[in-house]
Amino acid sequence: MWRFLSPQILFGADSTEYLERFEKRRAVIVTDEVIKNLDYVSDVSKHLENSETVTIRAREPCIDDALELAEEMREIEPEVIIALGGGSVIDVAKAGRILMEAEIEPEEITPFTSLEEYGFRGKTSLIAIPTTSGTGSEATWAIVLKNIKERRKVIMAHERAMPEIAIVDPAFVYSMPDHLVISGGFDALSHAVEAFLSSFSNPFSDSLALNSLRLILDNFIMSYGGDRDAREKMHISATMAGIAFSNSQVGVVHALAHAAGALLGIPHGLAVGAFLNPVLEFYAERGVERLGEMNRNLGLNILREIERIEAELRLFEYIPVSEIESHRSEIAERAMEDSCIVTGPFVPEREDLETVIERVVRRCMREES
Ligand SMILES: [Fe+2]
Structure with a gap:
């Protein structure tokens, strides 16, 4: 039931x-x-x-x-x-x-x-x-x-x-400052993505996850630019993504973000933003079917779309990469204890999380250079 x-x-x-x-x-x-x-x-x-x-x-x-x-x-x-x-x-x-x-x-x-x-x-x-x-x-x-x-x-x-x-x-939210537009937007984006990929996803949560994802992908950057219509759509889609994950679950991205956020004081939205694509790459390599289903439903490649938004909003400038690198093992250990670790498409090993964290560090450094 x-x-x-x-x-x-x-x-x-x-x-x-x-x-x-x-x-x-x-x-x-x-x-x-x-x-x-x-x-x-x-x-x-x-x-x-x-x-x-x-x-x-x-x-x-x-x-x-x-x-x-x-x-x-x-x-x-x-x-x-x-x-x-x-x-x-x-x-x-x-x-x-x-x-x-x-x-x-x-x-x-x-x-x-x-x-x-x-x-x-x-x-x-x-x-x-x-x-x-x-x-x-x-x-x-x-x-x-x-x-x-x-x-x-x-x-x-x-x-x-x-x-x-x-x-x-x-x-x-019309006059919301830029840093909140960025952190909030990545949080909503990760809620929609993780709600769809969760092992608890269901047709009701899927509808909200996919529709909020469409709205977020179309409006995030314009919302950052201050467009009022885009801000309205981001505001609604954040609530839609909230209902989606509340009736499904979030997963590994949030487990890692909770661990890194609490240890290093990284704002939640930036922490999920940092981990989102590396976790999705890891899923793609493991052949997570729902990722392909998401892409087919949206008619795009979600990894490339997120990369586009990350680059446009310069997400990596906000990530304390050396602190993440020096706390890699502790972040992985704490993420394994987070309740969200079991609600993704499958439960990863601790070594998997360390690999994902390494990937976050490599990506941030690549963007910095
Ligand atoms: Fe969140």
Whole structure:
């Protein structure tokens, strides 16, 4: 038996107006310092009569951030939580919504956990409004938070982590800075590709994966150039790719990116960008059938398409190649322990991962010279 899960999605111009349905509810707007300074909070609060804002640190999201948010929200007792920000803010709000009710260690939040046994009653609705186009967090039931002490990413997942509503309003991404366009775009691209290649892929996730891939390949570079229509399409396709992988899985690219990102502090989207093509080359050499199926469906060669985008956006300039090289063995070891390692088209050996990492290093150096 399979099940398909998605939030209710509002998208397109003025979709934030949908919040007026919640105007009488006691609302908490969760955001970070950067978004607060952009004045986006008033674009949300103007639709609500009774809201207050909780600002979290603008950084890679950590377990501590979610625990602190839960504590604050227990005081406020909101009826609705509105997460306004990039994937970091949304992930912290997703975890915070659960932790404000459930007496549970964050790492125990798995798809098989009965949250009700820990006191979770689901009293508060969660609405996610992404201000970047990439993570798809607004539409998934996964939460990725960093355990700072152990320098590793902790992946939590539960269907009650999924926002009930995602508002995908392009107004929040028209002036998104270039580095976020690049990292978000590569993240969305890798979600679509990995969702299609996952051993859990299914006809529903395939439709969203392929359609979001078409949109991303056609619009990524123009979006970087600031084209408003391209930004709108990237914004929608990031959510589509999010729903795709939430109902399928991501795989080896994300396992490696989680490991390298947590160890070396590489932003998530750049880390997946660095590993995407080398992993796909490895799959091509191993004769992964689904890769050919993807190419046939799209009528192109995905490897060449990604190379085109990498070159145009100069991805390699953003990758700390010597740090990746000097941590090769540790990255491979940690990636083998990541839950995403088992959900690709097949489970690689640790030596395979070291080969992929070597390939990342060679490609970056080739581009630098
Ligand atoms: Fe991702």
